[in-house]
Each structure stands twice: as C-alpha cells, then as structure tokens.
Amino acid sequence: MLPEYQEVVRKPNILKTRNPLKQTNSKIVSLEERLRELNGYKDWQKLVAEYRKQNIILNPKLRPLVRMVKLGNLLIDEDIQRALDSKHCTKKIASIQYFDPRLLQVVYCVKTPGKEEYHAVDGQHTATTLAALIDAGLFDGETDWKEVEIAVLYIETTSKAFARKAFALINGKGKKKITPWYDHRTKVMSVRIDGSKDTDDIKAEIKQSICEKYNCYPIDDEGPFVGKPGTFTHMQALNLDDDILELCCKFHDDYFHYDAIDGSLWFMISDIAKSFKAAKIKITDEFLKELAGILQQYFAGLEEFHASVHKAHRLWGEHTYGYEVSWDDDSIAAVLVMMYKKLGGTQQIPQPLLDRFEKILDFIDDDIKDLYLKAA
Amino acid sequence: MYFYILPGPFRLGFGITSNHERREKDYTGAWGGIAKFKYLFEGPTPHVKRLENIIKDMNRDLLWKVDEWETEWLDNDWTSEDLLDFIKEIIIERHLPIKQIR
Numbered sequence: 001m002l003p004e005y006q007e008v009v010r011k012p013n014i015l016k017t018r019n020p021l022k023q024t025n026s027k028i029v030s031l032e033e034r035l036r037e038l039n040g041y042k043d044w045q046k047l048v049a050e051y052r053k054q055n056i057i058l059n060p061k062l063r064p065l066v067r068m069v070k071l072g073n074l075l076i077d078e079d080i081q082r083a084l085d086s087k088h089c090t091k092k093i094a095s096i097q098y099f100d101p102r103l104l105q106v107v108y109c110v111k112t113p114g115k116e117e118y119h120a121v122d123g124q125h126t127a128t129t130l131a132a133l134i135d136a137g138l139f140d141g142e143t144d145w146k147e148v149e150i151a152v153l154y155i156e157t158t159s160k161a162f163a164r165k166a167f168a169l170i171n172g173k174g175k176k177k178i179t180p181w182y183d184h185r186t187k188v189m190s191v192r193i194d195g196s197k198d199t200d201d202i203k204a205e206i207k208q209s210i211c212e213k214y215n216c217y218p219i220d221d222e223g224p225f226v227g228k229p230g231t232f233t234h235m236q237a238l239n240l241d242d243d244i245l246e247l248c249c250k251f252h253d254d255y256f257h258y259d260a261i262d263g264s265l266w267f268m269i270s271d272i273a274k275s276f277k278a279a280k281i282k283i284t285d286e287f288l289k290e291l292a293g294i295l296q297q298y299f300a301g302l303e304e305f306h307a308s309v310h311k312a313h314r315l316w317g318e319h320t321y322g323y324e325v326s327w328d329d330d331s332i333a334a335v336l337v338m339m340y341k342k343l344g345g346t347q348q349i350p351q352p353l354l355d356r357f358e359k360i361l362d363f364i365d366d367d368i369k370d371l372y373l374k375a376a
Numbered sequence: 377m378y379f380y381i382l383p384g385p386f387r388l389g390f391g392i393t394s395n396h397e398r399r400e401k402d403y404t405g406a407w408g409g410i411a412k413f414k415y416l417f418e419g420p421t422p423h424v425k426r427l428e429n430i431i432k433d434m435n436r437d438l439l440w441k442v443d444e445w446e447t448e449w450l451d452n453d454w455t456s457e458d459l460l461d462f463i464k465e466i467i468i469e470r471h472l473p474i475k476q477i478r
Contacts, residue, residue, distance in 0.1 A: 006471040227433035258470065260433065300472060303429065304422030367377070367420045 002290050002343045003297035008258050013230050015217040021185055021208055024192045064155045066106070071131050072146030074107065075119050089129040101139075104130060109154040110162065118152055126150075180235035181220040184208070207238045207245060214249035215257060232261035244270045247283075255292035256301055264306035264332045271333035271353070279350035287347040294339055298371050308365055309335045315363035331357050335364070377424040379463070379474065380413035383456050387440055387449040390459060392428050414456045417463070419474030427474060430466055431459075 038044050093099065107123030120127060127150060134145035142148055155162075187204035190196035211218060219225045221233035230252070237245065248269040252261055276283050299305035309332050317325030334357045337349045342361060361369075378396045382389040385407060393399040396416055403411030417424070432439065432446075440451035450459070467474050 008470060227436060296471070297473075298420075298422070300423040300426035300470070304426050307425075308422060365421055368422065371420060 002340070002345055003293045005255060005289050005293035005296055010257055011229075013215045013228075013257070015219075015225060015228060015230055016215065018225070019212070019217055020219075020223075021188050021192070021217075022212075023189075026193045062155070064153050066151065066153050068149040069107075069109070069116075069118050069152040069154075070146060071127060071134075071148050071150055073116050073118055074109070074127055074150075074152075075117055076124050077119050084128060085125065089125055089132070093125060093129045094133060104150070106151045106153045109152050111154045111156045113156050113158060118154055179220055179222070181218060181223075181233070184218060184235060184238060204238070206242065210242060210246050211249055214246070214253035216249040216252060216261060227260050229258050229260060232263075232265075234261075234263040234266060237263075237266045240266060240270055244273050247273055251288055251292070255289070255296065259301050259303070262302035262306050264302050264309070264329075267329040268302075268332045268336060271330055272337070275333070275350040275353045281348055281350060284347070287345075290345055290347070291336060291340060294336065294343065298339075298368055305336070306332065308368060311365070312360055312363040313357075316357065316360040319363065320359070331360060335360055339364075377419065377421040378477075379417040379419070379424050379427055381415040381456050381459050381463075382411060382413050384411075384449060385409065387451060388454050388456060388459060389449045390428070390431060391448050392424050413478065415460050415463075415476065416478035417467075417474050418477050419472065423472045423474055426470075427463065427466060427472060430470070431463070 105123060105126055107118075107127050108121050109118035109123075110121055111118050130148070130150060131145040133139060134142050134148055137143065139148075184204055187196075187198075187201040188208045190198065190201045191205040196202070208218070215230045217225070217231045218235060218238065219228075219231045219233060225231050226233065237248070240248065248265050251269055252259075252265055273283065295302055295305050299308060310327065312335065313327060313331045314324060317323070334353055337353050338357070338361055340347070341349060341354065377392055377394055379392050380390065380396060380399070382391070382403065384403075391399070396413060400411050400413060417427075419427075432448075435450065435452075436446075438450050438452045438454075440447045440449040464476075466472070
C-alpha cells in the first residue's frame with residue numbers, strides 16, 4: 001500500500017519579504033554606509049588590529065593610476081599573457097549582436113618607468129579587437145588605430161615578476177567571481193528596475209516570476225539564505241523549459257514547502273514530465289501526491305531520498321558491472337517510480353522509466369526496504 | 377539510527393549515530409569525564425539524518441564555529457530541555473517516524 005502524504009502546517013516564507021530580487025525600485029547607498037558596514041564586521045576589526053600590531057604602514061604612491069593611452073603604445077608580453085584567442089575576439093567581443101563601445105573595459109598595464117611603454121597584463125583581447133575595428137574603418141572618423149586612446153589602469157615597475165602576479169590576480173585568484181546567481185540577478189533587475197527589453201533579461205525574469213509564484217527562490221550559495229525553505233542554489237534549474245520549471249516549483253510548494261529545494265527535484269520532475277509526455281500519459285495531481293507520500297514517509301523529503309539513490313546507484317553499479325559506474329541522475333526518477341509500482345501504485349508508468357535500472361531497489365538501505373516491503 | 381542530545385562541559389551537543397553506546401564512550405574518552413546522552417531518539421536513517429539537518433539549517437547562526445568549521449555544539453544558552461522541546465515539535469510538525477527512547 002502506498003504511504004499517504006501528510007500535510008505539514010504552512011508557515012510564512014521569510015523569503016517572501018526578504019527576497020533579494022523582489023525590489024522594483026533601485027536602492028542607492030553611499031560609500032559611507034558601506035564603510036560603516038565593513039567597519040562593524042568583527043573579522044575586519046581583527047584584521048585592522050593585526051596591521052597595527054605588525055606596524056604595517058601602506059605607501060599611498062603605490063596605488064594604481066589611470067590614464068588615456070594611445071593603442072600604439074601598448075605592448076603584450078607573450079610570456080605573461082595568454083596567446084591571442086582570435087575566435088574570442090570575433091565571436092564574443094566584436095559580435096554584431098553584443099558589441100557596444102560603451103562596454104569596453106579598462107586595460108590593466110605595467111608601465112616601464114621613464115618610458116611611454118605600457119605592458120598589458122589584462123585586456124589584450126579588448127585592445128586588439130578595438131584596434132582591429134578601427135583598422136577596418138568601422139569607427140566613424142577614425143583611421144589610424146595607433147593614435148586612438150584607450151583607458152589604462154597602470155602601475156609603474158620594472159619587475160616582470162610583479163606583472164606576472166598581477167595577471168594571475170586579475171584573472172582569478174584574489175578577485176570575487178561573479179556567481180551564476182549574481183548573473184541571473186543582474187538580468188532580473190535589469191527588467192524589474194530598468195525595464196530592459198533584452199531577450200535574455202526577459203527570459204530570466206519570466207523564470208524568476210515562475211519560481212516566486214510558488215514560493216521558490218534562487219539564492220546565492222554564499223549568501224545568508226542557504227537552507228531556508230523554498231530556496232535553491234542549483235542555478236541550472238533556470239535552464240529548464242518554463243512548463244517543467246513550473247511543475248517542479250509547484251510540486252515543491254504543494255508538498256515540501258517547509259524544506260529548502262534539493263537539486264534532485266529538477267532531475268526527478270523533468271525526467272518524469274519528459275517520459276510521460278513522450279508516452280502521451282497525463283501526469284495527474286493524485287499521482288504527484290502519491291509520489292510525495294513516498295518521499296515524505298520513507299525518506300523525510302528529497303534530500304535524504306537523493307542521498308539514498310546515490311548510494312543505491314553506486315552499489316547497484318558495482319554489483320551489475322563489477323566496478324563503480326559514474327553517477328547517472330536519471331536514476332532519481334527511476335527509483336521513485338519503481339518504488340511506486342512496488343508499493344502497488346496504479347498510475348501507468350512509461351516503460352523506459354522502469355527498465356533502465358533494473359534491480360536497483362535491491363540496493364536501497366535496509367531500514368527503508370523494511371518500511372516499504374512491510375507496506376507492499 | 378539514533379539521535380542524541382548531550383549536555384557537554386562547555387556547550388550543548390547533538391548528533392546521530394548507529395551505535396549510541398560506542399559514541400558515548402568516544403565522548404568520554406575525548407573529554408576525560410563520563411559522557412551520557414540525556415535524551416535519545418530512534419528512527420529510520422533518512423528521517424534521523426533529516427532531523428539533524430533541520431536543526432542545523434534552522435539554527436545555523438547558533439552553531440559553535442571554530443574558525444570556519446561548523447561544529448555540532450549549540451553556542452546559545454539552550455538547555456537540553458529547550459532542544460528536546462524543539463525536536464519534539466519538529467517530529468510532530470513533519471510527521472517523522474522517530475521515537476524518544478530515553
């Protein structure tokens with residue numbers, strides 16, 4: 001007999017008011033406010049105390065300077081910078097679809113003291129692409145690329161070792177990376193605050209709205225909301241088709257609104273939806289509730305179900321093939337519907353979902369097997 | 377699988393184990409005094425693991441941290457009974473098949 005899903009009292013979701021993507025007006029804060037925030041941070045205070053303890057005094061003259069520099073004065077050290085990626089210049093930077101001169105970035109350079117020589121440590125692709133566009137006569141009124149100036153941020157030193165470290169720093173280590181969530185946030189806010197009509201921005205905003213409709217919230221995996229009910233950090237979920245994303249979010253909100261969203265949700269529901277669609281079988285609310293009953297009663301939700309399937313898949317692979325096979329997320333939906341059938345579920349299931357991982361149920365933990373074998 | 381509440385010499389601890397007698401001895405050996413779980417629960421592995429994760433998720437700010445390492449000791453002034461009440465509430469609210477055995 002199938003275990004019955006039991007309602008869990010719904011509590012107000014804190015993300016409803018604290019969702020970082022909720023605002024539709026831009027909020028501006030002064031640098032002074034940011035300074036106050038950082039000065040109030042305990043670890044920052046410890047760091048400053050350590051500077052003082054070590055008598056470290058910083059030289060203001062070592063800060064980088066900014067200047068407009070002629071493109072003809074830029075040099076590229078091949079032993080520091082990567083080789084030119086012509087495809088990147090052509091397909092990305094200068095592509096007709098995306099190129100906008102207003103988005104050109106500053107070139108990071110090391111200047112040779114006493115000479116008008118600027119060694120680019122970052123930005124060679126930008127500078128080369130700009131020079132080539134001018135050279136091709138595509139900039140109005142400009143013909144000699146060598147005479148055209150570009151914004152350069154530079155420090156003066158003769159040390160190549162320093163230039164090499166600067167390149168590594170700018171290109172990775174030491175720089176806070178833009179997370180996929182932040183990228184999504186930029187698109188959503190571009191629509192909500194600035195009214196962007198960009199297709200990608202609009203698509204992101206539609207996905208965000210689908211999530212919010214069902215109290216689901218994409219969040220930054222380094223932020224303060226990790227683990228809160230309805231949140232998820234698996235940003236690839238936003239690549240799902242709108243109808244599947246909606247089905248996933250609705251399922252979570254209907255049955256597991258009290259938990260954070262586990263990554264298995266997206267694989268499980270999308271595999272079920274695609275298989276049912278291909279077999280022309282309708283997914284009913286009753287069927288979804290029955291699945292939720294199994295997940296809730298036997299696994300206390302998706303997180304532990306996910307962990308159990310991982311373990312069963314590993315053991316099943318070793319038993320079937322004699323070695324540890326790589327993880328296959330298709331097994332998530334398969335285990336659930338196989339268990340559903342074993343428990344006497346009457347919903348017709350597309351056969352491919354039942355065939356691929358034959359006998360995997362034998363490798364589910366014994367205390368779970370005890371629960372469902374008793375019920376079956 | 378078991379879930380335990382352990383009043384420690386400095387803070388209130390909690391955790392899960394498949395062998396609670398052995399785990400008690402581990403604590404005793406580590407801190408040089410008799411450790412005894414004040415409250416003990418038993419249930420299927422996924423549910424007990426879930427219970428532990430719920431406590432961590434809901435009280436993340438209250439977990440004692442050593443540098444960046446998040447421990448299973450509560451760094452607030454909760455008594456064993458405060459945590460016990462919290463757990464009982466979660467078990468009822470989430471319909472977890474977990475029973476108190478001590």
